[in-house]
Amino acid sequence: MSLLTEAKPEIRQRPAAFAAVAAILVTFAAAAAVPSPLYVVYQHLWGFSAATLTVIFAVYVAALILALLMLGALSDHVGRRPVLAGAVVLEAVALLLFVLAGDVTTLIAARIVQGVATGAALSTLGATLIDLNPRHAPGRAGLVSGIAPVAGLGVGALGSGVLVEYAPFPTHLVYALLLAGMIAAGVAVALLPETAAGRPGGVGSLVPKLGVPARLRADLLALVPIIVASWALGGLYLSLGPSVAADTFGLHDHLVGGLVVTLLCGAGAVTSFLLRAVPTARVLTIAGTGLAVGGVTAVGGMVVGDLRLAVAGTVLSGIGFGAASLAAFGTLARIAAPHERGELMAVALVISYAAFSLPAVVAGVVAGRVGLHETALGYGGVVAALGALALVIQARPLVIQARSKKA
Template sequence: MTTSPTTAPSVTTTSREVATRRRRLSHPVAFAAIAAIFVAFTAASSAPSPLYVVYQQLWGFSATTLTLVFAVYVVGLVGSLLILGALSDHVGRRPVLAAAIVLEAVALVLFLSAGDVNVLLVARFLQGIATGAALTTLGATLVDLNPPHAPGRAGLLNSIVPPAGLAFGSLGTGALVQYAPGPTHLVWAILLTIMVIAGVVVLLLPETSTRRPGVMSSLLPKLGVPARLRKDLFALVPIIVASWALGGLYLSLGPSVAVGVFGLGSHLIGGLVVTLLCGTGALAAYALRSRATSRVLTIAGALLTIGTAVTLIGMETESTLVAAIGTVVAGVGFGASSLASFGTLAVLAAPDERGELFAVALTIAYVAFSIPAVIAGLAATTFGLHSTALVYGLVVVALGGIAMIAQRARKA
């Protein structure tokens, strides 16, 4: 009896599928790999901060142009969050991650070869799109792969990774610019190598989200939150806005304030300014992981307010030590906010809601992170860096106070 020719492809396909599944990473390894890729993306997003001063010196562009470079990244990122935020819920996590990595690699090649501000603008815009697509998908994938014996681990990593990555990126770039050759090239070559490795890893990841219809409708810009989650999300908005507005201040104006107000000319110090806030935030999120969410939110609002106020006192008295202490205190509040807000959302969202919900939360975060910083960059040209940083800091203090009031009202 001969085998029917129609059955052979079926057997071959099944064998290939089995072989492919065998090559996939186990869930624990995949979980660690996604966390590492998450760090790489956030580190790459903060890498330009210590380099902006270098680019200004090389190409002689104004503070307004520098603000434009920051703004195009924000446009790309927020647009990506709005349009692509829910895409992985429909087509799967792996395709979206793979596309984000490819686009990030293109942006890094442009950074590596940039010879003028126009190329820098294009690179930063593409990086914004890639980062927006990656962050929502990576956050959702972590929750998908969360180990059953540690139900809060994905939420913890979603809280720790963004500030940790921002800290690594800014400090690492600052160190390379200060001490290594090729200050405008080496960091991009390193990040490009990391992205190539990340691309290989994504090919080996298991798919954690089943395909479902509605791909085209998911691309329509919207901020959709399931009705049952709206109350919880709205209660978190004040603290998300306060913490990320503070982050925007440090990443956009922090290195410039270090040079212009405190007279600290080292590029390493410029990176350290961001690291003091974001690195402290990552450590604080880990340290507070076992505390009740309501308690962590109270801590976040209080320390954001106090820390920013102390930093402003240091700036007014030109005391680097006081400003550094204030930054560390505010950093604890920054980390506590990230832990409580994103940790809460990770637990509340159902699998088919995660991509879209994280997109909404990240959109709120990055709008707060970016729009005030863009306005501040424009204001610095007219009113001066010192006055702009002072007013910006006072607004953050007010936002921290509003966040504390919002939490008290929620408890009442």
């Protein structure tokens, strides 16, 4: 029996619930990306450095990772709905803080609360999608888990850029709209069926830890290089991407700042969808190639000052980003048993967001010393090297055979 068909039959035949959970996942991801085009505005208003910018970015991820460590397995014990309801409430509080923010301190507080909310939501939403996965499409949960976060990041960044550039109240309106979205998410959570039977040990699960069943460790370790390469790239674009566009190419339009992120994430989302039926080993090869070639191309565009080349590199990198997300989360969705889903998704997300944040923080510190342009060149080169390393590792016969069994 497939691991994805162990949920209650009546639960697995609720397409509206599946669609609602996917929409909530997109909304959380969009909310996470919304501040990116606004960072330049905040810098102008409050006069802080690139290093401070990456600190603001990093506290969000630190809070998110802590939440994953403490809350990642909680829904396996107490149920999906209570954890999701708490995450929605916390996200609403964060959005209110963004609306009220008038200095860096409040902005940091908002990002911390948002990080906790997102960490609580992501692993639970991923597990809920697997619970609700329809019988006739056994790979759909993995596909949506790969596409939705990437698509949400792109939608959030682009929408924020449009509103900041053309709408009134640039640091308030987008958060008010997201707050309305969270109210709708709260209603949806209240109507969702409970998909986890629950089990004892909920309090004990709050002790921060990372745990992967022994039978799944080889599969997860085989995915680590490509996860690190792709999410490190995402961290660069979401934290410093709009600033790099302004510094290197003189593009100060806030819409352009959003497009920088959307090019990467949009290409990633489309790629994930187009590759949904391709064997995992081949998707991983596409991911490593896209990250390596895209990184080199983007760096080349920055070196010679050619915007078209930099855009092409971003799109190629986005292809690698999307393929990596599809392969990683699709594989995890297939191999996890029902009682392992929350915790396994949490571990994968911790790895992803550690790669997403730590290099970006280092880049922010380095940028203050050697310059933003030079830092972006070095960062892009490192991501390209990581993509190439992932390709080498995936070429090992034993790794490919291990993965092919799960494809």
